[in-house]
Amino acid sequence: MSEPPEAKAQVEAPAEGETPAQSKKGAKKAEAKAKKEAEKAKRAAERLAAEAAQKAASGSGEDVGKDNYGDATIEAKHINAERIYLKNLGKDHVGKTVKLRAWIQNSRMQGAKMAFFELREEANWTIQALMGVDEQKGVSKQMVKWAGALNSESFLLVEALVKEAPEPIKSCRVKDFELQISKLYVEAKAPAELGLTLAAANKAISSFEDTDPVQGMKDLSVTEQTGGAPSASLGTHLDNPVMHKRAPLTRAIAKVRMTVRKLFAEFLDANDFEQFEAPCLIGAASEGGANVFKLPYFETDACLAQSPQFYKQFEIAGGAKRVYCIGPVFRAENSNTPRHMTEFTGLDMEMEFEEDYSEVRNMIESLMLYIFRGLEEKCSEQIELIRSVYPSEKFLLPEAGKEVRLTFAEGQKLLREHGPEEFRNVSDDEDMSTPQEKALGALVREKFGTDFYVLDKFPESARPFYTMEDPKNPNITNAYDFMMRGQEILSGAQRIHIPELLEARMRRKGLDPASPGLKEYVDVFRSAGVPKHGGGGIGLDRVVAWYLNLPSVHLACAYPRTPKRLLP
Amino acid sequence: MSEPPEAKAQVEAPAEGETPAQSKKGAKKAEAKAKKEAEKAKRAAERLAAEAAQKAASGSGEDVGKDNYGDATIEAKHINAERIYLKNLGKDHVGKTVKLRAWIQNSRMQGAKMAFFELREEANWTIQALMGVDEQKGVSKQMVKWAGALNSESFLLVEALVKEAPEPIKSCRVKDFELQISKLYVEAKAPAELGLTLAAANKAISSFEDTDPVQGMKDLSVTEQTGGAPSASLGTHLDNPVMHKRAPLTRAIAKVRMTVRKLFAEFLDANDFEQFEAPCLIGAASEGGANVFKLPYFETDACLAQSPQFYKQFEIAGGAKRVYCIGPVFRAENSNTPRHMTEFTGLDMEMEFEEDYSEVRNMIESLMLYIFRGLEEKCSEQIELIRSVYPSEKFLLPEAGKEVRLTFAEGQKLLREHGPEEFRNVSDDEDMSTPQEKALGALVREKFGTDFYVLDKFPESARPFYTMEDPKNPNITNAYDFMMRGQEILSGAQRIHIPELLEARMRRKGLDPASPGLKEYVDVFRSAGVPKHGGGGIGLDRVVAWYLNLPSVHLACAYPRTPKRLLP
The missing domain is CATH 2.40.50.140 (Nucleic acid-binding proteins)
Structure with missing residues (x-):
């Protein structure tokens, strides 16, 4: 029996009917209600x-x-x-x-x-x-x-x-x-009409528009209800999790995500890192008070962890030579952009070093290269499928032995000498802006043929209080960023393991070493000798979104949390 | 050069000086302050x-x-x-x-x-x-x-x-x-006096006493400050995380814990389960409103997830045949017992089945046996060390092919006929109490020679609204518990995949299917046909504590969270 001519009509029907409505909200609401x-x-x-x-x-x-x-x-x-x-x-x-x-x-x-x-x-x-x-x-x-x-x-x-x-x-x-x-x-049984068809779920999102109220599912930019339009907004995707997830596109992205996570653990396991679990509920904001979720906790308040930073260090202090952890971290940032979420997955590691913090930096570099090479090998099919919907250039890696490591000052010099006009005066003492990062990424790609490189020796002003300064120059730190397609994907450094130094640095940054959370942190380094150590943390969501060049980090995540979305 | 005679004095000094102080709080506080x-x-x-x-x-x-x-x-x-x-x-x-x-x-x-x-x-x-x-x-x-x-x-x-x-x-x-x-x-450098010596850190805890104020580190039952006493309270251990962690005992427990976690993932990976990440922040209390942490979330409120239950089901609905997730779950229960924590690690799995939910039950049984056998193989040294401090009997496993699966009614019958006097009248229609569970565990050990068994077909009243009833008898459900040393370690069931049935069951349980969170949950099953499925969830902390027969679940965890402890 041969293929019936109309069999694929529903899935591959071309765009028909309205484009996403642009009219006023009131009219749309009434229309949507009537239609419903x-x-x-x-x-x-x-x-x-x-x-x-x-x-x-x-x-x-x-x-x-x-x-x-x-x-x-x-x-x-x-x-x-x-x-x-x-x-x-x-x-x-x-x-x-x-x-x-x-x-x-x-x-x-x-x-x-x-x-x-x-x-x-x-x-x-x-x-x-x-x-x-x-x-x-x-x-x-x-x-x-x-x-x-x-x-x-x-x-x-x-x-x-x-x-x-x-x-x-x-x-x-x-x-x-x-x-x-x-x-x-x-x-x-399925309903007579789907909230999102499989064909639409498998297309690029038509807009970043999401639901208005946090509790509701009333996305007004729905283009699918009539069955005609070829793609749907981010909100429609997220309001229809079942059909969104059934799309091979979504499954391919999920596969890439979980492969990054697995490769991270695999590399670290093979290099004698021990996994541990950091808590989410903590008694005080661990890294300054900004962007922290607070909640009533019996007779007091608790905070949601912004990173496992302190806990990784406690493990090292407790005698583990190398540790990693994988878990949720939280930021109470009221930013409604395709780059922000309030909950994301942190991949964090920390290790003792022997002679110099570059041992840590190089370990992380090997880790990232392992992940990128592993993705090419294990997810080539998925990456190809994703590229057919969200185009991206091949992610260029350095040849073995030709990894690119620039100091921050070298990066700034490159920008001043070869970057766009507006960056001719960038300073070595100030952190880079996102446009500067992207411009430098483009220069590095052009000059060294890689989308992945390390920027080391950040200025003191750009790093948190627990970062070790360069003993030879207190204006720069033993801190590095790892860059992907011109965007920071991992931040790390040597940490301060000497309590007196830690307190001095807190004061220099305007923090009170006796305040809750910070006191307990410093006490850890006072309670016994803690070996020199350093580490770094990766945002899994961003690695996936930027590796695949997705238009929004929300597409890299199974259940993105934003100021406007907590359901389903 | 031979061993100097006093070299081991500090570590192995026998018990001297006070036993844990039992005197009044005020006096203790003053004394402690002066001492400090x-x-x-x-x-x-x-x-x-x-x-x-x-x-x-x-x-x-x-x-x-x-x-x-x-x-x-x-x-x-x-x-x-x-x-x-x-x-x-x-x-x-x-x-x-x-x-x-x-x-x-x-x-x-x-x-x-x-x-x-x-x-x-x-x-x-x-x-x-x-x-x-x-x-x-x-x-x-x-x-x-x-x-x-x-x-x-x-x-x-x-x-x-x-x-x-x-x-x-x-x-x-x-x-x-x-x-x-x-x-x-x-x-x-280390301080002249340690808050907890390594020798004490390596001994059984002297008491479950923990700090009074959540924000403080003022454990008053300190028995270590004078260097004489041989063991310390739980609070002293937790207030001195560095020395607590440096004890081989603590490291052995951590190794057992992370091995359970790894074995869980290893077995499921090998059986084609896909890992995914469930969110912690959710828009509504997922499983009834009790014991939920709530927090202000921009213009609304958020809850902390009590389990990934709904999200596991969304993944199955979205086309994944078998899924698992590992992550933190939260319970706002004001219970200060050695069995309770407010944050713990959930190991959760969910799968489609073909003919009958026993496929799921048997998969989980194989999973648990894989974990227990793996522990014996990979952690024998650690288990032996832990037993030298916290004694426990060998954890008995059934021979292959002789796994013990009782229906709830069979379990109750066993209790009525062979259990202690007070359980001669237990009913088949009501959930068991902890003493009943323990008595039944003892009977099963005696009769079948195993510390691990399955209890199936729980009464309807004992299970949540999303549990599928037995189609032949609505008073019992397709739900099971897995028992370890007479205590429930895993709860699971076939879930309801039919939206109308789900709504009916919610009403029967006094819940409103239109309430926030529940509405979105039912909508998932209405939005497309969802295959029959079931699963279960394990509390990692309890598996570790009960396998090792630790006196407190807080000892199984790196950073236990209780109503009284959020730091460090």
């Missing part, structure tokens, strides 16, 4: 009609197929046949009756006696299946009619005969085989 | 004297050793010799000059010309080292005096000659070799 109510009524009517039809069919006493289809949402149905998975389907299966579970990706009736389906397993294994009336074989007219009326994204239990496709089926991933359905039960 | 101030003054005087002595020595112009010792806390000192690690030390090193970094575990002077040290590397690699005046070799009288006055737990850079020990050194782990020191620099 109309749809609700329509759906209710459809449901009643379908139920009546099924009742009539099964009640007539003439349905020879009545045991071969129907509802299996609660009472399980069982099929006694070989369980197959589409990715393993081969010539050996031809002529066999098999069993599978799959979503309806598309379906249509051809006349009254034949239903066509595209069935989907996992993210993107699809196969063509058909069901034709055949009373001898227990496939009744009622059964076909019922099956043809099932909604896309319903989840099915299917018995079918595997057949060779007479010609390759272009619309499906399984091209050489098709299924002739003999039994079909619905294990979970 | 006296100590402070004493320490300051000592410091001044030591500095003056060193200054005099180095200023005399006669110190032939002056370049071979001193401060290296900021300006690094470098030694040009082979870097050795104690665990690798062997006969090949004898006669060689080597370099190492280590803590002073103990030291003492023998006359004015000889200093003895026990040096420690990592948690428990110790070696005897000595430094005798030898002006020819650049070891001056001043140098020996200075070195002999260094405090225990200072961190050193050492150059030394490796020698064979004339007789085995009993007090050190390295028994056959000793070091003759030629250079010694202090990279980090």
Whole structure:
């Protein structure tokens, strides 16, 4: 049986109807409400009609197929046949009756006696299946009619005969085989209209617009409700987590994310780092009071950790030579940009060193290169798919032995001498702005052919109080940033392990060493001798977003948290 | 050179002086304050004297050793010799000059010309080292005096000659070799008196008493300040994180903990589970409103997640067949017991199933057995060490193929028929109390020879709204607990994947399906067909505490959070 001509209409329909509405909010709200109510009524009517039809069919006493289809949402149905998975389907299966579970990706009736389906397993294994009336074989007219009326994204239990496709089926991933359905039960139903179609979920977002109220799901820039438009806003994606997640695009990004996380742990495990868990609830803001979430905690207040910095150091002080931790960190920053979130995942490490902090810096450099090379190897398929939606240039890495390490002063000199006009006067004593970073990234790419490099020896003013100054020059520090496509991806340094020095540096920065949280921190270094150490922390979300050149860090994360979004 | 007789005095001194004070709080406070101030003054005087002595020595112009010792806390000192690690030390090193970094575990002077040290590397690699005046070799009288006055737990850079020990050194782990020191620099200093000695840190806690105020470090049951008592309260341990962590006991527990975590991920990775990250900040209390931390969140409120339950299900709904996550969960419960914490680590998994939820139950059973068997294999040394401090019986596992799975009703029957008198009337329709659980655990151990078993088919009243009822009997559910030493360690179930059923069950439990958080949850199941699924969640802290039979779950955790403790 060859591919029916209209089978892929729903998924690949070109843009039709309105572009995202730009009209005033009031009008949009009213329109959306009216549309919603109309749809609700329509759906209710459809449901009643379908139920009546099924009742009539099964009640007539003439349905020879009545045991071969129907509802299996609660009472399980069982099929006694070989369980197959589409990715393993081969010539050996031809002529066999098999069993599978799959979503309806598309379906249509051809006349009254034949239903066509595209069935989907996992993210993107699809196969063509058909069901034709055949009373001898227990496939009744009622059964076909019922099956043809099932909604896309319903989840099915299917018995079918595997057949060779007479010609390759272009619309499906399984091209050489098709299924002739003999039994079909619905294990979970989908609604008549989806909040976000799979096709739209798999396209680049149309805008960064998100919901207005934190508690609501009322994205007004919905372009999908009418089924016509080709893409949806970020808000529509996030309000429809199920369909957003079913898109191969979303799954590919998730795979890249979790691979970064795994490669991070893998490298550090192999280099004798011990994992530990830092707490989220802490008694005082660990790194200054800005951007800290506070909460009532029994008779006092607690803060949410902004980083595991102090705890990594406590582990080193406690005798672990090398540690890492992976966990959530929080920033109460009211920034509604594609670069900000209030909760993100920190990948943090800390280690003793022997002679010089460059041991730490070089360890982190090797770690990052391991991650980037691992991504190329383990996620090439996913990266290619993501690039087809969100284009990006290949992420250039330095040749082994030719890693690029510039001092901050060298970087500034490069900017002054070869950068854009506006950066001809940048200073060695002040931190860089984002545009400066990007300009320097472009210069480094041009000059050294890499998108990844290290900037070392930051000025004192640019680093927190626990950063060790260069013993030879107190205006610069033993601190480094790691850069990706011209943006900072990791910040790290040698830490101060001498309590007197730590207190002096706190005072220089205007902090009180006796204040809650800081006192306990300094006490740790006073309580016993703590070896010299340093480390760094990576924001997982940013690594993923920037490696893939995603337009928003919110796309790199399963459940992004912003000032305007806490649900679902 | 043989072992000096008093070398191990500080670490292994037997119990002397007071037992933990039981007197009234006011008196204790005053006493503690006075003691603290006296100590402070004493320490300051000592410091001044030591500095003056060193200054005099180095200023005399006669110190032939002056370049071979001193401060290296900021300006690094470098030694040009082979870097050795104690665990690798062997006969090949004898006669060689080597370099190492280590803590002073103990030291003492023998006359004015000889200093003895026990040096420690990592948690428990110790070696005897000595430094005798030898002006020819650049070891001056001043140098020996200075070195002999260094405090225990200072961190050193050492150059030394490796020698064979004339007789085995009993007090050190390295028994056959000793070091003759030629250079010694202090990279980090320790105080004259430790808040907690290593010996005490390595003993069982003397009491569960913790600090009074959340923000303070004023544990009043300190038994260590005078150096005499053999053990310390939980509060003293937690107020002295550095010394607490340096104890091999603490490190052994941490190793067991992180091994459970790793084995969990390892088993699930091998069984095609995908890891994901659930958010901590959520817009509404996910599982009823009790025991939820709330915080101001820009223009609204946020809650801290009590479990990743909803998010695991969203992942399954989104097309992942099997998922797991590892992360912090929070309970705002004002319980000050050794069993409660406000933040702990959840190990959670969820999976689609095909025919029956027992597929999920059996997967989790295999997972737990994998973890327990892995612990025996990978942590036998640590478990033995922990047992020497906190005794526990061997954790009995069922033979392969003889796993114990009881229904809740069977468990209750066992209790009624063979349990203690007071449980002769337990009902099949009500959840068990902790004493009932423990009694049943004892019966199962006696009857089946295992400390680990599954209790299945819990009564409806005992389970949350999202638990699937048995389709054949709505009074029981497709829900199970996993038991360890008679205590619940994992709770899990088949979940409801049908939105109408979910709403009905919410109403039955007195919840409003339209309330914030619940509405978005039900919407997920309405938005597309979601396959049948189930899962479970383990509290990592409890698994560790109960496997090791620790007297408090707070000992299983690096930074326990309780209503009274948020620092350090």
